[in-house]
Amino acid sequence: MIRVLVADDQALVRGSFRLLVDSAPDLGAVGEAADGVEAFELARAQRPDVVLMDIRMPRLDGIEATRAITADPELAGVRVLVLTTFDLDDYAFAALRAGAAGFLLKDTRPAELLDAVRVVAAGEALLAPRVTRRLIEEYTRRPEPSALPGPAGPAGVTEREREVLALVGLGFSNEEIAAELHVSLSTAKTHIGRLLQKLAARDRAQLVIAAYESGLVRPGTR
Incomplete structure (x- = not known):
């Protein structure tokens, strides 16, 4: 079972992602975080395989939360998958610098998001060419x-x-x-x-x- 932590400041979005994750037989949500500080604390408490991390969150944004998770030796096995939009090009690249394993657009199809979680959990980076080239080149x-x-x-x-x-x-x-x-x-x-x-x-x-x-x-x- 791949354990997933969902971090987003919008309760409706968190709930939707959690329902989607729980709908897959090989995935399971282990918690929800409404801000970056909570995401880091829950990551330490739950040790998920993957964190679905929004960028714009209160107290600690997704970039700094990603950096805190990837820099913590005790969380070496935790992978961060950043959720972004094309309006956040610079932030998405900064998230990669902070140690994120990749990023997805928020309008990604449900099946693609579930596949992305599996890819990241397996130790691969999720870098879809159509997204990667635009973000990094910009x-x-x-x-x-x-x-x-x-x-x-x-x-x-x-x-x-x-x-x-x-x-x-x-x-x-x-x-x-x-x-x-x-x-x-x-x-x-x-x-x-x-x-x-x-x-x-x-x-x-x-x-x-x-x-x-x-x-x-x-x-x-x-």
């Missing part, structure tokens, strides 16, 4: 000058790993990376694993950030 149109040091990518990775990292940054799945580079799926996964280790990345979401911040992928690429 954010990186206004980076600090030092944020993009050059097109060579991060230091310490091989040329093939740079190619893989660039494709991750573009939102490619493992299967798509394997097809693009004409390698086996297991080889693509091996490259991803090495990148996670070399870049000390928590998950695939942080690899996307590394691809953009290192200059390996630029806004408007592909």
Whole structure:
């Protein structure tokens, strides 16, 4: 059973998500939080597998709550899935920086949301290309000058790993990376694993950030 904590400042939204989660035989809601402080406290008390986290909440917003959860060693197994809209581009990217495993639009279809919870609970990052590309490209149109040091990518990775990292940054799945580079799926996964280790990345979401911040992928690429 995948345990899910729902965090949103609107009771109706929380209730709707909880009902949806409980409707799936392999998922179960373990609590509801009306603000970021409560989300963090319930995460520590309930140790859910996944937190569905809204961004705009009182007392402590979803970004800071995400940062608090992912920074707590006792909550290492808790994954945060941020709920957002296209009106919150900068905030969604900041949530990835804070350690979120991915993000969804609030108008996501119910079946897709349940699948997203399963994906995140399994240790993968949820980075749908249509959402990822728009959010990250919009954010990186206004980076600090030092944020993009050059097109060579991060230091310490091989040329093939740079190619893989660039494709991750573009939102490619493992299967798509394997097809693009004409390698086996297991080889693509091996490259991803090495990148996670070399870049000390928590998950695939942080690899996307590394691809953009290192200059390996630029806004408007592909």
